[in-house]
Amino acid sequence: MDLHLRGQRILITGASKGIGAAAAETFAEEGCHLHLAARNADALEALAQRLRKAHGVEISTHAVDLRQSDQLAKLADAAADIDVLVNNAGDIPGGSLDKIDEQTWRHAWDLKVFGYINLTRLVYARMKQRGHGVIVNDIGAAGEWFDANYITGSAGNAALMAFTRALGGQSLKDNIRVVGINPGPVATDRSIALSKRRALDRFGDEGRYQEIMADFPLGRAAKPREIADMMAFLASERSGYTSGVIMTIDGGLTASGRR
Template sequence: MDLKLRGRRALVTGASKGIGAAVAEALAAEGSHLHLAARSGEALEALARKLREAHGVEVTVHVVDLRETADLERLAEATADADILVNNAGDIPAGTLDQVGPDRWRHAWDLKVFGYVDLTRLVYARLREQGRGVIVNVIGAGGERPKPEYIAGGAGNAALMAFTRALGAEGPGDGVRVVGVNPGPVATERITTMRAANDDVDASFAALPSRRVAEPDEVADLVAFLASARADYISGTIVTIDGGLSAAS
C-alpha cells in the first residue's frame, strides 16, 4: 500500500531511541523528509546518517529540551516546512502518589504533557494557516486503565487523550487532523531496564493476551498510517495497540 508520504516533511520528537526512532525509520522508508528532535545530539546524528544512507531522504537534527519554552519556539520556527508532527518525547516515572513527589511529577509532565500541548499550540497555528497538516500524539494505554502504581503516567496520558480528542474534533475544519496512538508494553529501553531488575518480568509478559510485548516498529507502522493520506478521514480518534490487553482488563 502506498501511504502517499513521499516528499512530505515530518517533525518527530523523542526521536533518538525507542518508538521515536522507529517512527523516523518508518516515515523515511515511505520517502518522508525528517526533522528529528531530542536532547541527545549524538544519537540523533547516528540515526540521521543511517536514514539518509538507507532511504535517500533529507534529515535535519535538532538538539532541544522540550521543557524549555525558548527551545520549543526555536524548534517550531526551524521546522516550518513540516506538515506532520509526531509528539513522542516523554518518560513519566512509575510509582504511587506517595512515591512520586511534586518535583518529579512536574518535571515529567513538563516534558510529556505540557511539551505536547505547547509544541502543538505552536505547530497547529501554522498548519491551520496553510490549511493542511497532521498531528499524531503517541500517548500510552495507561491513560485508559489508570492504576495507582502508575498514577502520574496514567493521569498524564488521560489528559493527553482528552486533549487529542478535543483538538481532533475541531481540526478538520482547519484542514488539520489530530490523532493519538496508545501503545501498551513495548520492547524499548524501559523494558530492558525492567528485565535487568526483575527476573519475573518475562513471565508477566507471557501472561499477556498476546503472550509478548510489542516491537517499536509495530507502533511506528501505525503512526505512519495515521499520518498518511490513507487516513484522511480519521481525526479525534485514539488507536490502542496493546495486543488485546485493554479489552481483557
Template sequence: MRTLMELNLEGKRALVTGASKGIGAAVAEVLAAEGCHLRLAARNADALTALARRLTAAHGTEVAVHAVDLRVPADLERLAEAAADTDILVNNAGDIPAGTLDQVGPQAWRHGWDLKVYGYVDLTRLVYARMRERGHGVIINDIGASGGHPTAGYIAGSAGNAALMAFTKAPGPPPPRRHPRGGRRQPGPGWTPTGSPRWPRPAPRSRPGWPRCPTAAWPNRVRWPT
C-alpha cells in the first residue's frame, strides 16, 4: 500500500480543471487519497464520470462532475457558482498548440489562450473573490516549464506560460494570515498520449534536495494580498 504524506486536507473541497486525463486526473487522485471532496471539470463528461466513480470507490470521497468548456464565459461562471465553497482551486485545463511563429495562426493562438491563459485568469478572479470573503483558500496554477525556458517550436505555449507565471506572482506581497494564497506548479517536459514531446528540451534537474523526475515540480509559493 502506498503511504501518503499527511497534508491535513481531510474534508477540504477542491476544484480541479482539466481533470478528465493526464496531470489533472493525477492531481484528483492524490487529493482524493488525502481525503478531499472533489469537483472535477473538463469537457469530456464520460471520462469525468468514469474517474469520479473510480475515486469514490477507492477513497470514499464525494466527487461532483462538471462538463464545461472554460472558453465559454457562461460555463465558467456556472462552474464558479457551483464551486462557491471551494477551499483549493487547481487550474490545469489547457491545450495550446505547438508550432513556430509562422505555423501558429491567429485563430489557433487565440483558441489556445482562451482556455489556458484567460481560463486561468477568469476562473481565478471568480473563485478568489469568494475565498477572500471567507478569509482562506489556496489557488494553484499548473504552468508549463516552457514559461521559463521558451522555445521557438512552442511559441504560443511559451508565451502563455510566461504570462501565467507573471499573473501568479504579480498580485502582491505576503498578506496577513487567513487570506487566500496563490502558487504555481511547473512540470518539466511531458509526453502527449501520442508519444510526441510537448517541447523538445531535456528534462531539467530538480533543485538540490528535491526528487529527480521527468516532471520535477519546483516549489514556488506566493501569498496574495487582502
C-alpha cells in the first residue's frame, strides 16, 4: 500500500533505538525526510548514515535532552517545517509507590509526560500556522491496565491518553490530527528490563524474565516494526479522518484482562 508520505518531513523523538529507530526506518522507506532526536548523538548519526545510504532521504540529527525547555524550543525551531511529529521518548522505571521517590517520579515524567506535552505545544502552534499536520503519541498500554508495580508509568500513560483524546477531539478544526498508540510488550531493551522487574516481583528472581515473556500472545512481544508501521499508517492520508483516538497493539492482552 502506498501511504503517499513521500517527501513529507517527520520529527521522531527517542529515535536512537527501539520503537523510535524502527519508526525512522519505516518513514525512510516511505521516502520521508527525517529529523531524529535523542540524547545519544553517536547512535543517531549511525542510524542516519545507514538510512541515508539505503533510502536516499534527507536526515538531520538532534542530540537533545527533551527534559530541558530551552532544548525543546531549539528542536522545535530546527524542525519548524515538519508535517508529522512522533512523540516517542520515554524511560519510566518500574516500581511500586513505596519504591519510587518524588525525584525519580518527576525525572521520569519530565521526559515522557511533560516532554510530550511541551513539544506538542510548540509544534502544534507551527502546524496551525501552516494549516496542517499530524501528531502521533507513542504512549503505552499500562495506561489502560493500571499496574501498582509500574505505577509511575501507568499514571503517566493515562495522563497522555487523556491529553491525546482531549487535543485530538478538537484539532481537526485546525486541520491537525492527534492520535496515539498504546503498545503492550515490545521486543526492546526497555521491555526486557520491565519483564525482569515483573519476574523479580513474581518469582524473586529477575533472571526468570523469559518466563514472563513466554506468557505473551504468540509467546513473544511485539516487534518494533509492528508499532512503527502503525505510526506510518496513522500519519498518512489513508487515515485522514482519524483523530482523538488511541490504537492499542498488545496482542489482545488488554481486551482479555491479562497483562
